[in-house]
Amino acid sequence: MYKLYTVFICRHIPRIQNKLLLIMKLTLVLLISGMLHVSASTSAQNINLSVKDVSLKKVFKELRLQSGYNFLYNSKMLSETSPVSMSVKNMPINEVLDKCFSDQPVTYVIDNNTVIVKRKPSAVASTVQDVTVSGTVKDEKGNPIPGVSVRLKGTVTGTQTDVSGNFRLSVPDGNGTLVFSFIGYATQEAPIISTGSMNIVLKEQAATLNEVVVTALGVKRSEQSLTYATQQVSSEAINQVKTDNLMNALSGKVAGLTITPSASGVGGSSKVILRGSRSANGNNQPLYVIDGIPILNSGNANGQPGGTFGGSTDSGDGISNLNPEDIENISVLEGASAAALYGSLAQNGVILITTKKGKAGKAVINYTSSFSVDHTAYRPQFQNQYGQSPGVISGDVTSWGAPISGAQDNLKDFFQNGTNWTNAINIAAGSENAQTYFSYANTHATGIEPGNKLNRNNFNLRETANLLNNKLTVDGSVNYINQIIDNSPQLGIYSNPLISLYSFPRGVNILPYKNQYEFPDSVGAARQNWITHTGDDHQDNPWWIINREPNTAQRNRLLMSGSVKYQFNSWLYLQVRGNVDRITDDFEQDFYSGSNSLYNSNETGAMKLSNQTLTQKYGDLILNFNVPLQHSDFKINGLLGGSITDQETQGLTLGGNLATPDFFTPANIVVAQPGTNSRPITSNTSAISPSHSQLQALFGDLDFSYNNWAYLTVTGRNDWSSNLSFTNNYSYFYPSAGLSVILTQALKLPQEISYAKVRATFAQVGNTIPPYLTNIQNTQGGGGSLVFNTAAAPNTLKPEKTNSFELGTDLRFFNNRFNFSFTYYKTNTLNQYVPVNYSASSLVSTGYVNAGNVENNGFEFILGYDVFQSHDFTWNTSFNGAMNKNKIIDVDSKDNINTFYLTNDGNGYQSELVKGGSYGDIYAPTLVYNAKGQVMLSGAGTAASPYTPEKSSTYNYVGNPNPKFQLGWSNTFNYKQLSLNFLVDGKFGGQVMSITQAFLDEAGVSEVTGEAREQGGVKVNGVNSLGQPVSTVNAQTWYQTIGQRGGITGEYMYSATVVRLREAALGYTWLVSNSAFKSIKLSLTGRNLIYFYKKAPFDPEVTMSTGNGLSGVDVFNQPATRDVGLDLNVSF
């Protein structure tokens, strides 16, 4: 968008005769020059040229081929130039250019390898009444921008800014408007102010920052040649309002990207889904690529909760480890098409991250510090009228007792304010030949649950060098990350402090249990002090859990990468790259002997330990070429390459009861006995979870373009996957093809349309299966016993396959002020590996077959508008929206399997893939209705046999948690040095379940249960077994029937629609001159500030797990937080 200059070679077609003549001439010239080349020394920068009466355009074309320089110009401007004649040999490019541009109304600057053609300043002679206007042009950070074109609107009068960003221009009178433009920035108009200095701030345009965009494998392509949708997010957008997982900062900013943060406190994982979930068994999250090289996104061996019971604590995913300040920009390749070249890893899309590197010139030091305070954004609503049920000494403690007068807020005694303090410094410096970038960041965050803490240190050193006359480019970086997360909260119904905190009887003072959460038993062992303990595994003292069931997850990650690129000549380069991403995770959780016997059956204490090292080695070799077809309207470029990705996991997990009480060391874990097949009394000991996968690939990409308005891209890739060895399908090929047409160049369109592009892509991506599935081996169980593996060895298994089709358009209007982009897509994911339970007499426990067809289709759009542009005030607004429709066309009907369970653990919540349904459909027990729509009630309506709602015998469909439509609206205001950004986003449609609410209702602590009692019962449209209508059901009977985890959980579905003020930042920049500082910016930031609309009793966006299951269910999840902070940014 907002392109002032476009790479045109030919737009206005001359008369054919002329053209033919020209071609003949040029051919001759080139033939001669080509021959000369053979003998002449070949410096890429030196030019041989002999032309006569040739248009500049043609000359540029030839110069481009000889020098490798790109030319950026406006065709209209070039049409005012006169033909050129010259004959030069081995002349430096700048001299040739000088020759070309003498006596022309245009001039040029060279930026990097690009020749930017501009109008000559002040081409028109001054008139008598000239007024001199002066001023400074700066960027948003306050840095002066040199070389900005300043032009009097509607004339050719203009100049450009000097190195300090200052300009001075003579204009005919004091009226009129100046147009400021510079590549990579939004063009700005400002009325002339002849008295005093004009201060212009140009806004960077992320999408036009690079005329070329980074695509798969780090290959740069001109944006207009892309046949698929990509979206860019700038460093500023990521860092505006800091979070502890950088992916959360992308929420609402990219169309079609759904971010679902985990409810697991500071440093938790984030679920990232592009264009809907597609794989039942496999990963649905995108591939993360840093500077062209894939990285790991794994959590630790302990993982996340696998079911509603909870049990595992999340310690963050791989992407959350990165320092957001190191990121230059993020490019989101949404479709399989964009990712075809990354192969299997990328069938869910790719998030391409370009990191900062050193820059030639003066050293720049940036320091940022941000601090935020996080509060719970909502809390459950409690009743304050009824106290504890009488007579309960064990089991559930409930609040169905006598009226009380008021109850205190127990939650304030537990929750604390979370904080996040991030300090980061980076230094960029370098010469023409070598550049250095160094950064260090420290993130220190505390959660709202006491004891939950994150401490992360990031070190990054990157060196880039250009050698051998810029032919050889070497780039290397080392990242070291150390992260410790303490006491990541347990979600679910066990060992979760929230369940007993929330259910605590109303009107009873909780503080004694806080102040003394343990007491010694008869032999002096510390035991929990809690209102109830025996007989109910849900009930533990919350402060016992946070103090006596501590966990800590430590991660050390070393990410090293290097690349060497050799440019043979203007059209061919070879690149070798590689990286090693090595993550070592240590996890420990200790359960003191007074902990719940679920974890601690011997009441001596228990511990869980894991130590896992994941290593991914990646290497690729790419030959990139640009076929030198000088006098053709066709251009062909492309690449050939090969890659190897090798992933290895090694580690140990240990767990079990302790021999010596509360002595937390691995050697103290009790060992299980062999020969166990049911009801173990000792816990499991060790399990090792190694894996080794290797993927080898050969790939190619060919791009054809015609006259720079039609582009065809064809890719092909063949993978060899070790995970598919022992089958005949370990080698598989998949292709893609795409077409884009720039209508504004191909046709004559009205002037209001600045740019119009249509594009279409079809792509296929294969995906391998997990390791060891095709090679069935027996294993060894506890105590060394043989454990038979009776799964089938499916040597017919094939890779999963996604077919993806997309169609889109990018449009810009009114001199690029208004832009619109739209993409329709459809993907079908086939050949998924589906577990099949055969007849027992097959003697196979589980088989895997290729089956399934999951379809996602939908659209995305982006709409941007520069609402207001004046020299003091700008307002830019943009919308991004996406609609996704998921449909399970088939699960495995040929094997009579029409359901695949993502979560199925019997707590009133099932997440399923059902033929005809959509991904993650929620099934639950429901009320039973008769034909008249009345609720069926059992019981006689007496005190001994009260009316009780009937529960359906099966689990029924009750909703799907995925949003149907998402919309993000971001706004940027700049007024002088003041800036304001805010982002509102909404997720519309979908339903979520609250098991939390079901528990609180059953316990009689929730507000609704109080209200129901106040009004004498629950009002229903019911019918008893005799067919008589019933309008009121006893509140306790009703809620104790429908509530808790085994109740009629279908009654606990809520709209997932949520609209919020996601981010806001108000900043002020001080420009400091003649000081060590260049600029200081201070911002007031906020995240998740206001829910404009939210019907569920929790934030429907927050998830219990970022895996495929447990979507759209709240089982005592940590509440989402509302964060307010300050951000300081200092440049030296």
Next chain:
Amino acid sequence: MKKHLKSIPGQGQNNLVYIFIILASLALPGCTKNFEKFNTNPTALSSAQSIAIAATAFGPLEQAIYSNYQIAQNLSADAYAGYMMSPTNFLGGQNNLKYDLVDTYNQHGFNDQYTLVMAPVSKIAKAGARTAAPDIWAVALLIQVEAMDRVTDRFGPIPYSKAGTSLTNIPYDNQQTVYQTFFKQIDTAVSNLQTYIAANPGKSSIGTGDLIYGGDYTKWLKFANSLRLRLAMRIVKADPATAQLQGEKALSAPGGLLAIPSDDAAIAQSGGRSNDLWVVTIDYNGDNHLNAALGTYLTGYKDPRTSIYCVPMTTNAQAYTGIRLGADVTKGNYYSFATYNCITTFTQTSSQLIMTAAEMWFLKAEAALRGWAGAGVTQTDYETGITTSMQQWGVSAGNYLSDATSTEAAYTDPLNSANNSPALSTITIKWDPTATNEQQLERIITQKWLAIFPDGQEAWADFRRTGYPKLFTVADNLSGGTIDTQIQIRRLAYPITEYNTNNAAVKSAVQVLGGPDNGGTRLWWDVNKANF
């Protein structure tokens, strides 16, 4: 174009060649030669390693005979054998105990033995045990036959000889083929064991991993012969010739039969497993109680084993009143009725019997009655059966053997007189050489039934084959007419899982079954004709 190519420096051309060589070499299969190694779990076992530690697998394999005991056997066979009845009103009274067959219970009596016994045994075979460890293979086969016999005797035709040959269409064998296969497998086991014992006297590869005999192969050999005799007698009405052939083979087999209580085959508890009868009686808060039938016989005979087998009513310490099968247990507190003795006999840690020496003596008695060679004298076998059982339970027979007057007692339900019944049997204990064959058979089987308690699976099979002991009919028949109250239940219906996953095969099995797939259809060996 061609000219231009020439402009590339020569070095570049060499590089190009080099690059393409690298790329091409990537494509060579040689590069993927480590793939199978990568895809082999280094912490999983190779076949040789599996064999090497196969002994450790025997405990779980043996325990799987009684997998999901309550729903796989207790709430069906034990009840139908007249041993147990539950005071728990399962599923609102609509359950097996009233002939309303509960698929989710009964399917475990089908599927578990495939998944937990046959599938692992097939993996032992796959690991090469047939040739590499014939002794291990022999014991594995015997466990499999023991387990699968219980399956075929519950359901009829089952997938057996062709189990594991297909994923989606596993043919069923008719029951005759199943039994023939059993006999062949016992042949293999016997031959392998004899060879091993001869070559390695006193040795064993399975050792203490074996929860039945602690790796004593001579006892496994006795078990093999005894199993052959048990199976032979089962088919005596359906295929008398094979029955006699196999029976006589067992009676004369080297190694002998289980003869004294120390030969008894029982699965010791290990790995945290508890005795199933203790679990269902104590741990499950009294789900398992005494059946009216067992109470009436024990009481009538003043049997010395009574207090070993049972504890009396909590409301009357003298009364060993059980519950009538199919009784409406909501009519009062049936938990107060007599129940299994899980205090001193079937304790949490006590072993679980699968075959006893006493059973063999009763089988010999019947064999002698039928004139099979090598069976000995009927009376001696009968009386040795009783005394062996008394020995097994550590009680004195006293004058039990000479009691010619005691008979089964009448049944009185103190909570619901509708369940009352006069005694059904008049058979006494003392051997009467002048009695008819039919009377002698009733005497043998009635005493066998008292001796092999609590193995309801075997007892139900004997009841179906011989009609003995005489058992009270179900108090409430909810079978919807598919099971005749007087004839009583003959089998269980095939699990729904088979109809879902092996549809064609189970449908053709029902053809072979020769009647509808319900509890009223007789099995192949359950021939509706006179015993003699």
